[in-house]
Every structure is written in structure tokens, then in C-alpha cells.
Amino acid sequence: MMEIVLNVLSWILLSAGGVFVLIGGIGALRMPNLYTRMHAASVTDTMGAALVLLGVMLQAGLTLASIKLGAILLFLLITSPTASYALASAALLAGIKPDAGRAADETRGP
Amino acid sequence: MELLGLYHYWVFAVLLMIGFYAVVAKVNLVKKLIGVSLFQSAVFLLYITMSKVTGGTAPILQEGMVDPVFSNPLPQVLILTAIVVGISTTALGLGIVVRIKEEYGTIEEHEIQEIDRR
């Protein structure tokens, strides 16, 4: 009984993680400029990775493997926002303006 | 399973020739070095594909295994060495490219040959 609940829960978490990765990928392709694309890609790094790792941790049970997976999750949660910050500030230094481009013109229309 | 095996070998052939095309057809020296790196990775893929045994696991002996089937450890040892040697030659090649840039002012092969001919 407990195993079935854990299994179903881990499937739900893994599928949700997959959905977030897909959303991040579509966003990275469809967004108008660099900053919005980075914002979409960061969804993959944080929500997608966290949900997938939690799902795999449930599958592994209470073993050494899940502690290692928890350590990986902690590492990812610390480093991927830092990487997004570094990328965004490098882009700002290179002179790419956070201008919304076409999207701003569309919202100003009738 | 046979399609998967053949697909591995086809991808090896295609990657090998993509890397070779980069070495032969591109003019920039750093691009040629990237092509050499692709070529090496394709060879690694071939060897590791050959080492896989159906139903096997990684060749790490663990207690309590009943009649285990392992994948072949020997190509893995060879490729471990090959990866490290590959990075060494890449590093040396990049050092030479940096010196060429400082002496000739360019890293495009045509222009270097022009300067040499003068």
C-alpha cells in the first residue's frame, strides 16, 4: 500500500518536472529578447530539476542514494540562480538593453 | 536491439566524418582543433559501444551478487587513458595557436601561408 502511494507520488513529481522542462524549453525559443528567454530557461533549472530529483529520491527510498540526490538538489538550487545572475549581468555589461521589443508595442495597441 | 546497435555505429561514422570535415575544410585553426576533439569523441563512442553486454551492469563487484553479468571493463580502461591524452594534446595545440596568433597576427590558414610566402 505504502509502495503504491510512493510510486504514484514519484510518477506525479517526475511528470510535473518534465512538464516544467518542456515549458522552459518552449519559453526559451519563443520569447522576444535575451532577458525573457533567460527567465524562461531558469524555470528548467529550478522547478524542473527540483521536481525530477524529488521524484527520483522517492523512487530510491531511504538509502545513501537519496542523500546524494538531496546533495545534488542543494547544489543545483545554489548554483543555477547564480549562473542566471552572472549571465544577465554579463549581458547588461555587454550593452544588451532589457527592452521588451515587440511585446511592448503589442500591449500598447487598442 | 539490433537497430539500436547499428544506430550507435552509424552515429559513430557520421560524427567521425563531421569532425574530419571540420579539420579539412575549415580555415580557422581553433575550428580545426574543435574538429579534432569531435573526431576523438566519436572514436570513444565506438569503443564503449563495443564494450556493452546485454543485461550487464557496470563492472563493479558487489557482495551478494548471484551470477552477475558485467560489461567489458577493458575498452573502458583504454578510453579513460584516451580521454586524458586527448585533453593534453588539445591543450598543447591551443598553446601553439596562441603563439601563432602573436607572431603572425592571424589564425586563418590562408593568411598565415600568405605571410610565410612573402
Place this chain on the structure above:
Amino acid sequence: MTVLFGIFLLTLLVITAVAIVHTRNLFVAVMLLGIFSLLIAINFFILDAADVALTEAAVGAGISTVLFLGALALTTERERLGTQHRWLSLVVVTSATLVLLYATFDKPLFGDPDAPVHQHVAPWYLEKTPEYIDIPNVVTAVLASFRGYDTLGEVFVVFTAGIGVMFLLSAHSGGPGRRKREASGIGLREHLIPRVVGRLLVPFILLFGLYVQFHGDFGPGGGFQAGALIAAAFILYALVEGEDRTLAALPQNALNALMVCGALLYGGVGLAGIVLGSSFLDYSVLSADPVAGQHLGIILIEAGVGMTVTGVLLSIFHAFAARDRI
């Protein structure tokens, strides 16, 4: 299911390789090469090669990208001229691909346990490792003990590459008296977030590198991966804090000593075998019990490999980073 996953990964590899060769911006090509190395590391892991996957991820995706970026910072970032002899190269490459594709039909079936590569030597290694060496990781046993001579050659190749790059790049460019070092050593000190996070992570990466070094007997790991990880920790510190502070933390003399002592340690263990009455690189005579002697020998030579790889990779990084841009 794994069939589908394998086919998907291999197709991604081919797409990435075509993109690498096609793009004219070298920075994009180097980043894609990092992605290519990670994809091929995943593929190695699916094919049961855990040690090789770890090495490819650490060395190919980590150190190789840093070295290429260092070289790009000193040369140009875009290809100016494009391709030479395009049609002749395409014809040659296509015909060679067709020949190779025709040859793949004669290869043994994927995963066939009766293939010639799985006979004679490999079953002997798998069978005799518990008896002679008694460590769980067969790949480390073969690498360090059964084929230890090849690994000695590899350590010396790495050492040669290190001294080669130092010969090439140690003389300072621009003539005497033109040392503008202040601009190159600053790093990311003005940016607080990468600096704090980078400094927080460095001890953990070093600890993980040491773990991988000593855990190589029991799981995937060993000297090469550990050397690459420890070098990566120092490279992260150099990127965040500046190269001069990294050289203050681990000076060039210490790196030279690491390089040389690692190779000497390996050779010394081999000679110790001769001195104690047996052949070169025979670890069984290093202790009263042959199996304990093998354990001692493997720990010592893996330490030697880790030291040399760390010293060489860091020296190469400093050689590229300290070079003045013309």
C-alpha cells in the same frame, strides 16, 4: 524504453556536432562543444561505463571548455574566412561515411556476449580481480595494476603536455617592461553574488575531489577525475577572485612540485618493486601480504596520478590566463 532514449541521445549528438561545425562564432562553438561532451557522457553512462562518463564530464565538459575559452580570449572570436575546398571535402567525407556505414553491417551484434571482444582477456580480468587485488571496481584494478604500465605512460604524457605549454607560453609577450598585469587579475570582484557563491563552493568541490580520489577503489573515480575536479575548484576561485590571489594561494612553485612529485611517485613505486626483488610495477612485494601490497600500490599510484593531473591542468590554466593580450 531505453532503446528510444538511446536513439534520442545519439540524434541530439549528431545535431549538436553539425551545429558546432556550421556556426561562425567560435564562442558559440565552444559552448556547444561543452554540451556535446555532457551528452556523450550521459551516453557512456547508459552503456555501463561509469568511470568513463565521470572522466568525460569532468575533463571534456569542464576543463576543455575553460582551456578553449582561455585561448579564445587571446585570439579572435569569429571565423573570418569560412570554408576552403568545400565541394571536394564534402565529396571525400560523404564517400568515407558511406564506406564506414557499409562496414557497420559486419560488426558483431550490439551487446552480444559471444562477440570476440569479450573473450580471452576480459573474463580473466573479471575472474582474477577478487583473487589478486580484491577491490570492487574492476576498471581501477585493470587500470592501476594489471595495465599499470600504460597508465605510467599516460601520466608522463600529461606531464609532457604541461611542460610543453609552459615552454610555449611562459615567455612574456610584448617585450620587456610592458607588463599590464593589473587589468587581467581582477576577476569578478565587483560582482557580489558570484563571488560569495563561488567562495562558498570551493571547499566543497575540493572535498568532493578528495572523495573521488580515494573512493576510486570502490566505485567510479580515481586519480584523473579527482585531479580534474581539484583543478576545477582552483579555476573557479581564479575566475571569481582574480588570478593573482589564486597564485598567492597555490604558487607556481607548488604546482611545479605537484607535477613532478606525482610522476616521480608513480615511477618510484615501480622501482620499489625492482628493489624489493620482483619486477617493475609489481605491487605484490610492497607488503607482507600480496593483496595488501596491491592495495598499497594502487593508493600510491592513484595519488601520484591525481597530483600530476592537478598540477598540469592548473599550470596550463595559469599559462593561458597570465598571457597579455596583444
